[in-house]
Amino acid sequence: MKAAIIGAGIAGIASSIRLAVKGYEVDVYEANAYPGGKLSTFANTAADGGLYRFDAGPSLFTMPELVDDLFRIAGCNPADYFDYIRLDETCRYFWDDGTRLTAWADHTRFAREVETVLGEPGQHLLDQLADSALKYDVTEKLFLHRSLHKLGTWIGRDALRGYLNLPKLGVFSTMNAANERRFQHPKLVQLFNRYATYNGSDPYQTPATLNIIPHLEYNIGAFFPKKGMVSITDSLVQLAMDLGVRFHFNTRVDEIVTEGKQVIGVRIADLRLKSLPPSPPTPRLLPFDLVISNMDVVNAFRKLLPNANQPERILRQPKSSSGLIFYWGINREFAELDLHNIFFSNDYRAEFHHLFNQHKLYDDPTIYLNITSKHKPDDAPAGRENWFILLNAPNNTGQDWDGIIAEARQNVIRKLSHVLGVEVASLIETESVLDPRSIEARTSSSQGALYGNSSNNRFAAFLRHANFSHQFSNLYFVGGSVHPGGGIPLCLLSAKIATELIDAQV
Numbered sequence: 001m002k003a004a005i006i007g008a009g010i011a012g013i014a015s016s017i018r019l020a021v022k023g024y025e026v027d028v029y030e031a032n033a034y035p036g037g038k039l040s041t042f043a044n045t046a047a048d049g050g051l052y053r054f055d056a057g058p059s060l061f062t063m064p065e066l067v068d069d070l071f072r073i074a075g076c077n078p079a080d081y082f083d084y085i086r087l088d089e090t091c092r093y094f095w096d097d098g099t100r101l102t103a104w105a106d107h108t109r110f111a112r113e114v115e116t117v118l119g120e121p122g123q124h125l126l127d128q129l130a131d132s133a134l135k136y137d138v139t140e141k142l143f144l145h146r147s148l149h150k151l152g153t154w155i156g157r158d159a160l161r162g163y164l165n166l167p168k169l170g171v172f173s174t175m176n177a178a179n180e181r182r183f184q185h186p187k188l189v190q191l192f193n194r195y196a197t198y199n200g201s202d203p204y205q206t207p208a209t210l211n212i213i214p215h216l217e218y219n220i221g222a223f224f225p226k227k228g229m230v231s232i233t234d235s236l237v238q239l240a241m242d243l244g245v246r247f248h249f250n251t252r253v254d255e256i257v258t259e260g261k262q263v264i265g266v267r268i269a270d271l272r273l274k275s276l277p278p279s280p281p282t283p284r285l286l287p288f289d290l291v292i293s294n295m296d297v298v299n300a301f302r303k304l305l306p307n308a309n310q311p312e313r314i315l316r317q318p319k320s321s322s323g324l325i326f327y328w329g330i331n332r333e334f335a336e337l338d339l340h341n342i343f344f345s346n347d348y349r350a351e352f353h354h355l356f357n358q359h360k361l362y363d364d365p366t367i368y369l370n371i372t373s374k375h376k377p378d379d380a381p382a383g384r385e386n387w388f389i390l391l392n393a394p395n396n397t398g399q400d401w402d403g404i405i406a407e408a409r410q411n412v413i414r415k416l417s418h419v420l421g422v423e424v425a426s427l428i429e430t431e432s433v434l435d436p437r438s439i440e441a442r443t444s445s446s447q448g449a450l451y452g453n454s455s456n457n458r459f460a461a462f463l464r465h466a467n468f469s470h471q472f473s474n475l476y477f478v479g480g481s482v483h484p485g486g487g488i489p490l491c492l493l494s495a496k497i498a499t500e501l502i503d504a505q506v
């Protein structure tokens with residue numbers, strides 16, 4: 001059986017491995033010259049030749065067992081391809097008033113820290129993490145490992161457990177309301193509200209069910225791949241190629257070709273044929289027994305399946321937030337910073353109101369600063385650091401991004417200079433920027449959203465597209481825009497669900 005995969009994002013790569021293990025002949029078509037989509041890398045060179053390497057997108061690695069699984073099902077030892085460490089410190093938090101707090105992986109130490117720094121009873125933290133574990137335990141099998149769009153998911157033991165525990169899932173409360181009930185100190189409420197941003201949502205709207213997210217970071221753990229985040233992509237591509245998967249880069253799929261209720265192949269625009277003098281790309285039809293699309297589902301329907309029924313209700317759901325990223329080569333080291341650092345806004349509610357209701361950036365943004373050279377020193381020249389600065393940004397609705405970027409840059413420099421007590425602007429020796437427009441252009445994400453649809457309403461899980469097509473029996477969907485959602489772990493699970501559905505059908 002021959003399978004085509006559209007896109008070499010993390011879910012497309014994982015799908016290729018799963019199909020190759022089952023004996024499929026697999027071709028992956030990728031529009032870019034490189035694999036990984038959002039999970040890729042690049043480097044900038046300083047005037048003196050010093051090299052800064054950056055992971056372009058994801059910086060937090062959770063649930064590494066989902067990556068390990070792919071090596072294991074292929075009969076390989078994960079450590080032969082890919083290595084990572086568990087972090088002792090999950091994140092350092094900074095506020096403008098001088099408060100600094102470290103979130104330790106060790107729960108007792110973290111509880112002591114919140115008592116010492118904020119005067120919050122440590123037990124409140126432990127209760128929050130236990131609640132997070134319970135929510136995860138009840139929903140994991142039902143919502144993360146199976147298709148929500150198959151009847152079988154809703155009958156049986158896991159479903160019954162879900163129904164019985166519904167009151168504990170926080171479906172009818174917002175994340176912020178639940179966190180305000182749990183914690184006395186507003187800074188701890190803010191810290192736990194932040195987890196809504198892990199799938200691009202608003203803590204003042206999203207249901208408290210999303211309080212399952214801290215479970216991944218604190219109970220299972222936060223990890224760092226020894227060769228950087230991009231080594232997740234690189235090692236899985238290597239495994240896929242070892243299994244015989246063929247990757248075609250610079251090769252964009254322009255159409256999913258259908259006949260009746262079947263997909264019969266894909267049509268590609270061979271961008272490599274772009275030549276001088278310019279000639280139109282030659283469209284080519286390639287026949288396949290099944291197709292998996294790792295392209296954002298909105299653009300897959302609008303661009304590759306324009307004549308199919310468009311599932312408008314799903315495609316028109318509000319999108320998640322996007323990101324504005326500054327990649328700075330910094331000509332100094334900061335001992336007070338670690339791998340993951342957050343500099344919180346003074347008014348979190350106002351920040352999210354700007355992002356989700358006004359589609360603007362707030363002028364006192366929360367700043368996420370990631371420095372991989374803390375763990376991987378060759379990512380920056382000696383004595384310097386590679387700063388990845390991520391601001392939550394609204395998704396792209398045609399804002400004046402050039403103006404927004406210039407203003408945000410000043411706001412970031414002002415805030416970091418204030419908290420760190422150093423004039424940051426003069427330390428920047430290389431710079432690149434990624435914004436919602438370029439995210440969409442490079443990965444085809446609708447409106448540059450980082451995580452597909454937002455999860456700002458309690459039915460969001462049911463309003464993501466299924467991992468299979470309701471119209472074409474041999475068409476499947478994987479990646480951050482479909483079930484179960486965005487972020488590396490869920491993308492990997494989408495590949496597992498889709499390929500299990502293929503198995504069930506064959």
Ligand code: FAD
Pocket residue numbers: 006007008009010011012029030031032035036037038039056057058059060061062251252253254294295296323325390439442443444445450451478479480481486487488489491
């Ligand atoms: P994508 O990465 O979206 O890639 C899709 C691929 O398909 C692209 O390579 C694209 O070129 C290709 N493609 C699209 N259309 C076509 C076509 N017609 N023909 C051929 N190829 C096509 N997640 C985390 O877990 N932790 C984090 O810390 C984190 N931080 C993030 C920070 C940023 C700045 C960003 C952008 C994302 C972050 N995420 C994070 C989210 C995570 O990166 C994504 O959810 C995940 O990588 C999406 O993978 P995907 O499989 O959906 O494919």
